[in-house]
Amino acid sequence: MTLRETVEWQVRLFEKKDLDDVVRINMRCLPEHYPHFFYLNLxxxxxxxxxxARTAEDEIVGYIMCRVERGFSSFGFLRGLARKGHIISVAVLPEWRGRGLGSSLVRQVLELMRNSYGCSECFLEVRVSSESAIRLYKELGFVRVRRNSSYYRDGEEAYVMTMKLK
Ligand SMILES: CC(C)(COP(=O)(O)OP(=O)(O)OC[C@H]1O[C@@H](n2cnc3c(N)ncnc32)[C@H](O)[C@@H]1OP(=O)(O)O)[C@@H](O)C(=O)NCCC(=O)NCCS
Structure with a gap:
């Protein structure tokens, strides 16, 4: 299934055959790595x-993976328990950045969280030094809700960012 098309690239659902490409992108772009079964389980x-995200030449150049969790709403206890989409990992190869792939991946996943899984909000953790990612999330409507000092193994702090989906 193709979710969005441009002449240069498309966004579509992950298929098992994409695993090696996704792992390769993760290894190049992020310090957090996962065993293969983690991807397949998600x-x-x-x-x-x-x-x-795949190019017209059929190269996988970006990915986003998420899970759906149940927990207290980040927008006040009056909203009670909420179904929350959690963005676990998103990356685009350096040579493909700055063309809208990252924001397209996030935008489309937010829509799918709401429509396929009934999520009412979405959250993520981002390194405080990841300026480009933080800007991207803010532009899409995320707000910073707290700073987490013990999130990353290397000691860097994370911002927790969240947004309402309905
Ligand atoms: C964060 C990340 C996924 C963004 O991917 P991306 O494809 O570059 O994202 P976009 O192209 O949508 O947006 C990035 C920038 O390009 C700009 N842009 C988007 N489309 C554009 C276009 N057609 N022409 C020119 N600029 C464009 C955006 O305005 C944005 O600018 P900014 O950085 O000044 O805010 C990518 O930088 C990445 O993989 N980083 C390393 C991994 C990482 O940090 N992941 C997030 C962890 S939570």
Missing amino acids: HERFPDVFLV
């Missing part, structure tokens, strides 16, 4: 919110 449980 895909099995939440297939509609694991997307890849």
Whole structure:
């Protein structure tokens, strides 16, 4: 299924055959790495919110993977328990950045969180030094709700950012 098309690239749902490409992108772009079964388990449980961006030459150049959790709303206890989409990892190869792939992956996943899984909000953790990612999330409507000092193994702090989906 193709979710969005341009002449240069498309976003579509992850398929198992994409795993090696996604792992390769993750290794190049992020310090947090995962075993293969972690990706496959997320895909099995939440297939509609694991997307890849592929070029016209059929190269996978970006991905986003998420899970759906239940917990207290980040927008006040009056909203009670909420179904929350959690963006676990998103990356675009350096040579493909700055063309809208990252924001397209996030935008489309937010829509799918709401429509496929009934999520009422979405949250993520981002390194305080990841300026480009933080800007991207803010532009899409995320707000910073707190700073987490013990999130990353290397000691860097994380911002927790969240947004309402309905
Ligand atoms: C964060 C990340 C996924 C963004 O991917 P991306 O494809 O570059 O994202 P976009 O192209 O949508 O937006 C990035 C910038 O390009 C600009 N841009 C988007 N489309 C554009 C276009 N057609 N022409 C020119 N600029 C454009 C955006 O305005 C944005 O500018 P900014 O950085 O000044 O705010 C990417 O930088 C990345 O993989 N980083 C390393 C991993 C990471 O930090 N992941 C997030 C962890 S939570």
